[in-house]
Amino acid sequence: MSNKKYDVCIIGGGITGTALGYFLCKLGKTSVAIFEKSYLSSGSTGRCAGGIRQQWSTRPNVRLAMRSVKLFERFKEDVGMDIEYTQGGYLVLSYTENEAAQFERNVLMQREEGLNVEILSPSEVSKRYPYINIEGLKLATFCQTDGHANPHKAVIGYAQAIRKMGGAIFTHTEVTDIDVINDRVVGINTSRGYFSCDVVVNASGPWSREISELVGVELPTESYRHQIMVTEPLENFFPMMAISFSGNFYMRQTQHGQFILGQGDKDEKPGINYNVTFKFEKELTSKMIRIFPFLKNVRLIRHWSGMYNMSPDAQPIIGESEKVKGYYYAVGYSGHGFMVAPAVGEALAELLVFGKTLHTDISYLGLKRFENMVVEKEKNVV
Ligand SMILES: Cc1cc2nc3c(=O)[nH]c(=O)nc-3n(C[C@H](O)[C@H](O)[C@H](O)COP(=O)(O)OP(=O)(O)OC[C@H]3O[C@@H](n4cnc5c(N)ncnc54)[C@H](O)[C@@H]3O)c2cc1C
Known part of the structure; x- marks a missing residue:
């Protein structure tokens, strides 16, 4: 054990992790740390095309993307970085x-x-x-x-704002285990030692399933x-x-x-x-x-x-685990995570701070939807 403690530990320094960190800090929850095993945006985010589209085949995806566009439109003003948004x-x-x-x-x-x-x-x-x-x-x-932006700059913009507001970012720091006691998250083990926390968010992109296995929650990604x-x-x-x-x-x-x-x-x-x-x-x-x-x-x-x-219905999987308290995930974006990340980060931050979302409903994106198998597959995916 150590005295390193953050309320929220986020695994992954891509657009999901940094957007969430940013909105948490903005809502006053600055006891936040992001753990990135390599450098910021080294995962899918830094390799993506940066497209931002609202033309989706499912209504909830249209809503999520429209909210994101509102946030991209204000990015420069709110976050303080020109991300070549067009x-x-x-x-x-x-x-x-x-x-x-x-x-x-x-x-x-x-x-x-x-x-x-x-x-x-x-x-x-x-x-x-x-x-x-x-x-x-x-x-x-x-x-x-619709439009596009530079994904590296978006991550760096969020990261700089997080640090300014008092959040922490540990790059080149791998999360190796998640500590769970009595079905509740209590900390993480990393290549930089142990950190206590109340909440862990799996924002690890391509590694989402492996990270989830650390707490015994199976993700269909x-x-x-x-x-x-x-x-x-x-x-x-x-x-x-x-x-x-x-x-x-x-x-x-x-x-x-x-x-x-x-x-x-x-x-x-x-x-x-x-x-x-x-x-x-x-x-x-x-x-x-x-x-x-x-x-x-x-x-x-x-x-x-x-x-x-990828997720089975080509839509993200976002929410809190029913099995392990304090374990959240925002994964399985199926090739369109950059464009929806601001709205997801905002919604998840609201869920963590207020216990409910204020701007965008993400309840339909939980793991539960795969239990009864009535999923509507998003068709507008390359
Ligand atoms: C070729 C390509 C084109 C794309 N084009 C678009 C597009 O035009 N528009 C769009 O919206 N989306 C696009 N996408 C999808 C988009 O890139 C992803 O959905 C999005 O970047 C996911 O962001 P993320 O933060 O969730 O994951 P990532 O950016 O992958 O971040 C996850 C991070 O977690 C870190 N990590 C993993 N395991 C650990 C660990 N144990 N400890 C610490 N850190 C860890 C990784 O190193 C990584 O940096 C594209 C993807 C690709 C590959």
Whole structure:
């Protein structure tokens, strides 16, 4: 035992851990410590595309994302960091009749939620974006208030604010065990020694299941590699994120002019794997040159990989364990954790401080939903 004590210990220095730490400190709970085994944003957050989208197929996800956008809009003012946040919109492209019909239903629901989403025919897409090849396109949707930001800067912004408000961040500090007495969390063991606490939050991204095993709570999450690459810079002309679920790709231009491109691979096996493959480069570049002909002869600069921490319904798993008091989790984001993290961090902080959420309902995201198996799978995922 030691005299190192924090009310809340957070495992993971990605966007989830730092957003939560920030909102806890903001609500006056500054007895908070984040433990990160490597450097801040070294996990999925620092490897992601930074897309921020509200066009989801399930109503709760739309609400969560809309709340996050409100918080991203105020990020610079509230948190004190310019995170290259741009509301250049998201153009969602559909290449199948079924999906196009689903998009039309999604848009009705999204508009009911107050989201301004346009439906564009292929010729409207061509007129508006003459540099996109519309071959095979059935329909597109566009939401101007969607956008993107620099994920590293978001984490660093939150981290600096946490330290300023009195919270602690231990980088290069691995959590090796969670101490539970009488079904209640009482502390954690780390590579820097023992810390007592009342609450532990599992915000460990790709390692969510392994961390949960430390307290004997089974999380239905699996991590899958996702590769991503970046080109040399071009003059800035492409303000939106373009994405397609049926076409399996996403791409956007950064503030510095580079294009970030990615796609999923349904043949990936679960497990942590940071290798990259030539197959990915070949497949994605030929597809992207066909749809975005201006990318022809543009050089690739870098190619890396990160993990999607997947849940069975492709929606995050957030809440407190019923089995172990004081053990919380915010994991399983299934490839869209960056964009919802501010709303999740705010909601979880409110839950910890007030015992209830004030801005966004996250009760539907608990582990319990998997018990009765009536889960609605989020469809809008690459
Ligand atoms: C290629 C790619 C593209 C993506 N694009 C988007 C996008 O456009 N928009 C979007 O919203 N999302 C996107 N995502 C998903 C997004 O990156 C994640 O959902 C999000 O970053 C999860 O954040 P996190 O903080 O929960 O996890 P992470 O960022 O992975 O952070 C978890 C941290 O926990 C630490 N950790 C683990 N175990 C321990 C331990 N025992 N002790 C201490 N620390 C530990 C890890 O080192 C890690 O830094 C993408 C992901 C990938 C891989």
